[in-house]
Amino acid sequence: MDIIKQISDNLQRGEDEEVYNFTRRAIEQNLPAKSILDDGLIAGMSVVGEKFKAHEIFLPDVLLAAKAMYAGMDQLKPLMIKEGIPTIGKVVVGSVQGDLHDIGKNLVAIMLRGAGFEIIDLGNDVPPEKFIDTALENEAAVIGMSALLTTTMPVMKKVVDLVKARNLSDKVKIIVGGAPLTEDYARQIGADAYGFDGMNAVDKVKELLGLH
């Protein structure tokens, strides 16, 4: 079987050691890094994403696949940098100021990485200006914010207002999510999108960037 297909198939099964080994072999065989990435790793995660949406597999399966993806990406990264292969986009993510919950944010970051995005993860308790400054420094087109407390949700509006005040609305799009949030709330505060889970966030970010 074609080695790239082996990477994709093993990733879908969550076999991180096999993905590591096959990626290693693909690199040694001088296969193009972009092909290993697009047709092996991202293609595998894409199948995982579709199966998850169809309720054929569940969160643990997705996360096992994500670990396998990481095993492959970790080896591919130096090659991608060397060959100047860009990611499909950059996203700054974080839990807003005052909020220390980060499981949801982590899951979104994992799914976005699996889709080929570069993630700049600011962690938790992130002040409003830091989201924007980091996005500008890294030329990230999307800011993703998470909040799990009603007391921290208002920080999201501060970020949206700051983006508008600095005339960056065309340059930086904002997606929000978290247990107490709704699509209505996202709309009220002027966010560009709302993601109800990791997979949905991937779809919404792709829409925001015109990648669908």
Place this chain on the structure above:
Amino acid sequence: MREIVEISFENIIPDKIAVLKNQGISKLSDLTDKVNQLCDDALALFKELNNPIGVYSELSKGLFEEIYEGEGANEVPSPVAEIFPRAKKLALFALTVGGELSDKIVELFENHDYALGSMLDSVASEATENAGIYMESYYFSSVVGTDNISIDDLVMRYSPGYCGWHISGQGKLFEFLNPEEIGIELNDSYLMMPLKSISGVMIVGSREIHEFEIAYRFCDECKTMNCRDRIKEILDR
């Protein structure tokens, strides 16, 4: 009456099926060997790292009214405001399953062991809920037979951040209860640390006082609706 309650692992062992449901797996036919092993690994880790403890303190209805009022941000009307005046006894409580678990979850994610980190998070969440149930049971067994409380009465807990009780209510609750004594801190956003902690009020009374219609203004915005299960539990008892 104020008491620090020692809670053991045996009191809060998470139910595997509940953990898997938390991970989105509601049918055993969907469970693979790999995920089953993951769950077992997470349960073993939880057993190693858990350090549960709780505290409760009884108070008068008048004092609770003041604490419940908090920063004046509660929804009006709300279930708790309508239930507590009919209580036979009230006690504020707080508990945690321990901070090492949260640290371990962070470590697992940092090491890209996402599936185990997420599963451990679900185990810890279920265990925290079980600790809440244990606390209710412990408190009830200490008051039944006193102050006109019979075995036909029951205890239910209600927490800030739910059912119209604004999360800022944690502030006054913490001032009164002082859960810092058992290692639970509150940040400026009213977030408890360790993360796997819960707090609130335990209300003892007849089952009728705890049955409420899910028809409050904020019910439409609620994503969990776990009051339904709790009310069903009352009706089934």
